[in-house]
Amino acid sequence: MSLTILTCGYVPLVDCAPLIVAKELGFAEDEGIALDLIAQPSWSATRDMLALGHLDAAHLLSPMPIAMSLGLGGLPGEIDALMVLSVNGTIFGVSNAIADQIGATFGDVRSVAAGLAGLNTDRLRVGVPFHYSMHRLLLEYFLRDQSAPRVQIIAVPPARMADAIADGDIDAFWVGEPWGSAAVARGVAQLVLPGSAIWAFAPEKVLAARHDWIAENPAKVRHLMRAVYAAAKWLDTPRNKPLAVEILARSEHLNLPAELIDPAISGQITPGAHHSPAHVDRFLLFDSQAAHFPWRSQAAWIAQHLGADAQGIQRAKACFRSDIYRDVLGPAGADLPGGSEKVEGFMRHATAVASTRGHMILGPDAFFDDKIFDFTPEN
Amino acid sequence: MIDRTLRILVVEQDQERARNIIDALIEAGWPNARAIGNTSRLEREIAAHTPDIVLIDLANPDRDTLEQIAVATESRERPVALFVDRTDEDLTQAALAAGVSAYVVDGLQMNRIRSVLETAIARFQIMRQMQSELDAAKRALGDRKTIDRAKGILMRQRALSEDQAYQLLRKTAMDQGRKVIDVAQALVTAADLLG
Numbered sequence: 001m002s003l004t005i006l007t008c009g010y011v012p013l014v015d016c017a018p019l020i021v022a023k024e025l026g027f028a029e030d031e032g033i034a035l036d037l038i039a040q041p042s043w044s045a046t047r048d049m050l051a052l053g054h055l056d057a058a059h060l061l062s063p064m065p066i067a068m069s070l071g072l073g074g075l076p077g078e079i080d081a082l083m084v085l086s087v088n089g090t091i092f093g094v095s096n097a098i099a100d101q102i103g104a105t106f107g108d109v110r111s112v113a114a115g116l117a118g119l120n121t122d123r124l125r126v127g128v129p130f131h132y133s134m135h136r137l138l139l140e141y142f143l144r145d146q147s148a149p150r151v152q153i154i155a156v157p158p159a160r161m162a163d164a165i166a167d168g169d170i171d172a173f174w175v176g177e178p179w180g181s182a183a184v185a186r187g188v189a190q191l192v193l194p195g196s197a198i199w200a201f202a203p204e205k206v207l208a209a210r211h212d213w214i215a216e217n218p219a220k221v222r223h224l225m226r227a228v229y230a231a232a233k234w235l236d237t238p239r240n241k242p243l244a245v246e247i248l249a250r251s252e253h254l255n256l257p258a259e260l261i262d263p264a265i266s267g268q269i270t271p272g273a274h275h276s277p278a279h280v281d282r283f284l285l286f287d288s289q290a291a292h293f294p295w296r297s298q299a300a301w302i303a304q305h306l307g308a309d310a311q312g313i314q315r316a317k318a319c320f321r322s323d324i325y326r327d328v329l330g331p332a333g334a335d336l337p338g339g340s341e342k343v344e345g346f347m348r349h350a351t352a353v354a355s356t357r358g359h360m361i362l363g364p365d366a367f368f369d370d371k372i373f374d375f376t377p378e379n
Numbered sequence: 380m381i382d383r384t385l386r387i388l389v390v391e392q393d394q395e396r397a398r399n400i401i402d403a404l405i406e407a408g409w410p411n412a413r414a415i416g417n418t419s420r421l422e423r424e425i426a427a428h429t430p431d432i433v434l435i436d437l438a439n440p441d442r443d444t445l446e447q448i449a450v451a452t453e454s455r456e457r458p459v460a461l462f463v464d465r466t467d468e469d470l471t472q473a474a475l476a477a478g479v480s481a482y483v484v485d486g487l488q489m490n491r492i493r494s495v496l497e498t499a500i501a502r503f504q505i506m507r508q509m510q511s512e513l514d515a516a517k518r519a520l521g522d523r524k525t526i527d528r529a530k531g532i533l534m535r536q537r538a539l540s541e542d543q544a545y546q547l548l549r550k551t552a553m554d555q556g557r558k559v560i561d562v563a564q565a566l567v568t569a570a571d572l573l574g
């Protein structure tokens with residue numbers, strides 16, 4: 001049987017792992033597709049290539065399809081998220097000088113907030129990879145009610161984050177792995193918070209495609225989603241993790257050494273040069289707690305924090321295609337939640353919820369300040 | 380008609396490439412073209428010189444920084460990506476194929492910048508072709524060195540003439556359905572390991 005070629009763009013980060021595993025372990029081939037993974041130099045380029053039809057699908061930051069569909073940013077377009085590729089996995093780090101001043105404990109939100117408030121500076125320059133990123137949304141969400149110095153956000157390509165902090169161009173960064181660990185390994189920064197300390201279950205990357213392409217290519221969509229789903233399941237099986245690190249390090253797609261890939265996959269984060277690794281629960285999820293389910297309420301939260309009005313929030317919900325997820329992955333064995341929206345931030349602990357197969361555990365999905373967000377129509 | 384007043388900013392780290400693009404623009408009648416090497420100065424540059432168009436390689440990772448400036452700037456005159464205006468599909472696709480991305484300051488009409496883009500696209504294509512020819516030449520030179528070393532190994536170990544050594548490499552490659560360079564590379568690697 002000849003394989004259908006499917007081109008998929010990605011930015012080389014640990015969280016594109018489901019795509020690499022789908023290709024390298026043959027999950028894509030099992031579905032009859034030859035997955036052509038094409039590394040992209042920037043998020044802007046990934047977006048342009050996808051929107052202008054040079055890619056069938058892409059690994060995108062979760063706010064990107066929503067921003068594009070709302071007409072925000074450099075290139076509007078009708079882009080949908082078929083599924084969530086990864087949950088959490090980002091990290092907030094500061095320069096050694098700032099770390100010395102704030103003296104915070106890794107992962108302790110209150111002490112980091114107090115430390116930032118006490119900084120003897122009038123502005124904090126923070127590097128994020130892209131304007132429409134969960135990184136920026138979490139940073140702004142974290143700092144909006146704090147008495148922190150004025151924050152200036154600067155977009156810096158992730159691979160250059162360590163250089164930027166070493167050169168003094170930025171004071172802090174919010175970045176996806178391995179670039180936080182890479183900055184620590186170079187001795188130029190210390191990590192203070194994993195993204196999950198701000199929102200315990202933040203959709204980070206999505207598998208995105210053009211709305212029209214999805215409608216016109218139901219078979220390709222089905223095969224791609226099934227392959228990525230199988231890869232995500234494989235990745236979140238604890239005994240596979242060492243092998244996963246090995247495969248990601250050996251594949252030509254990331255071009256990163258195993259020791260930089262391992263922290264994100266194992267959840268063992270080394271916050272500073274002289275620290276021992278700390279285990280971060282749910283540092284990066286691909287499959288656990290239905291991580292790949294594209295909750296319409298997640299899209300709504302993103303839209304709200306991008307400044308959308310009620311109409312925009314409805315528009316955003318439609319971009320997260322839980323309808324397709326149900327149609328395609330239900331028959332493939334995925335457990336399906338009773339609804340496609342949840343009250344974001346409601347679960348402080350892991351919680352059993354009603355589902356088609358009856359064993360779905362979700363959460364926690366709480367925010368650091370215990371706020372909840374209910375986007376159901378009557379609210 | 381050429382619009383001499385257009386201010387053009389080129390973001391390009393490689394000085395020779397940058398000069399090349401600027402020269403092409405000046406030759407084509409836009410004297411107000413300048414280049415910067417990296418985006419750390421970009422925001423200041425945009426504020427100080429208010430370019431009408433910013434040209435940047437599609438593959439430049441600094442594009443994300445430029446996008447940030449474009450969306451987050453306070454100024455009313457924000458640069459927006461060329462691809463937003465998809466009224467001219469041919470031009471958009473030509474720019475994409477050549478690897479040109481342009482940011483155009485709000486409100487500038489497509490017809491005012493069309494010829495700037497055409498010039499940039501043509502120059503990017505020439506530079507890309509030169510680069511791939513250079514790469515091909517370097518590769519060919521590298522391949523020849525590897526094949527020479529493999530021939531040398533065979534000549535010493537098996538007491539063959541140079542011609543016989545090459546014939547043996549060629550025959551092995553044909554028998555195995557591989558390229559001569561791949562067989563030669565394997566032999567050189569093995570010899571390095573054993574040597």
